Amino acid sequence: MSHNMEEIAARLRGAGYRVTPQRQLILDAVCELGGHVTAEAVYESVQEIVPSLNQGTVYRALNFFCDERIVTATRQPDGRTVYELAGQNPHHHFVCQVCGADYEVSQQMLRPLFERARQEYGFAVEMDHISFFGRCRECR
Amino acid sequence: MSHNMEEIAARLRGAGYRVTPQRQLILDAVCELGGHVTAEAVYESVQEIVPSLNQGTVYRALNFFCDERIVTATRQPDGRTVYELAGQNPHHHFVCQVCGADYEVSQQMLRPLFERARQEYGFAVEMDHISFFGRCRECR
DNA sequence: ATGGATGCAAAAGTTTTGCAAAGAA
DNA sequence: TTCTTTGCAAAACTTTTGCATCCAT
Numbered sequence A, B: 001m002s003h004n005m006e007e008i009a010a011r012l013r014g015a016g017y018r019v020t021p022q023r024q025l026i027l028d029a030v031c032e033l034g035g036h037v038t039a040e041a042v043y044e045s046v047q048e049i050v051p052s053l054n055q056g057t058v059y060r061a062l063n064f065f066c067d068e069r070i071v072t073a074t075r076q077p078d079g080r081t082v083y084e085l086a087g088q089n090p091h092h093h094f095v096c097q098v099c100g101a102d103y104e105v106s107q108q109m110l111r112p113l114f115e116r117a118r119q120e121y122g123f124a125v126e127m128d129h130i131s132f133f134g135r136c137r138e139c140r
Numbered sequence C: 001a002t003g004g005a006t007g008c009a010a011a012a013g014t015t016t017t018g019c020a021a022a023g024a025a
Numbered sequence D: 001t002t003c004t005t006t007g008c009a010a011a012a013c014t015t016t017t018g019c020a021t022c023c024a025t
Helices: A005-014 A021-033 A039-049 A055-067 A107-121 B005-014 B021-033 B039-049 B055-067 B107-121
Strands: A071-075 A081-085 A091-096 A102-106 A131-135 B071-075 B081-085 B091-096 B102-106 B131-135
Touching (some): A005 A021, A021 A055, A021 A081, A039 A055, A039 A081, A055 A071, A055 A081, A091 A107, A102 A107, B021 B039, B021 B055, B021 B081, B039 B055, B039 B081, B091 B107
Parallel strands (some): A091 A131
Antiparallel strands (some): A071 A081, A091 A102
């Protein structure tokens, strides 16, 4: 998956935000590292290019991108937050707790569950990026 | 929901663990506070009875009970961990992000999803206590 | 030039841990 | 008595924040 920086940059500038080299680097890192990435991994990655780039900046940028729906954040059971480029359509994950294998799951697959939640409880699930942890075929 | 301390105590002793007043108090607190409880809330609760009881002890006891499958832990989006007495049968939650309303959801309701995960991906979901966040009927 | 973003460092918030003392079995 | 658990305090870990400076627009 990749991101179109031109388009994103235009949108951010239009909203009064600024497109800085730091933000671009950080978004590139999220993209290139792929899958679920920790803030720590992003920090280490961008620091190889610009050693002066600060951890606080990484967190602020990641939170900013989350607010702007450019990336999504997921809390893992271990307490850390992982980030991922937000695709055009929401999706979810099956993540193997043993080997880390990561299967992307379409929103459609959860629809029956969400539909039942709405019908039986009047409850609207508002999570657009759920990770289900378990074991993959190889690790069972 | 309640817990049978006699039974739990016997099992723990049988496994070589010790049943201390602190552990009993902490388990009572999880039970009486009901629903999803933070370690902080447990700490405050037990401290009213035994002011010298330490925070570290609370965390150690809660982790211990999790290991023993006597309570379950859930990471919230805000980063805190909430605990709950583990029922005899696993269940899940719909939690309203606005008012905190908490609907218990049977394992059965998630079974079709888990079944598809197994069939289509060979993936075995191993979460026995998932919280889905969203909005309840009243808060929509 | 203007005000949003960064760097730096300190702090906040939650959870863990080393160690000596206490206490359950 | 033995070995687990507690209390205490310090630390670990992730994330946030105040403020002066910098820089994208």
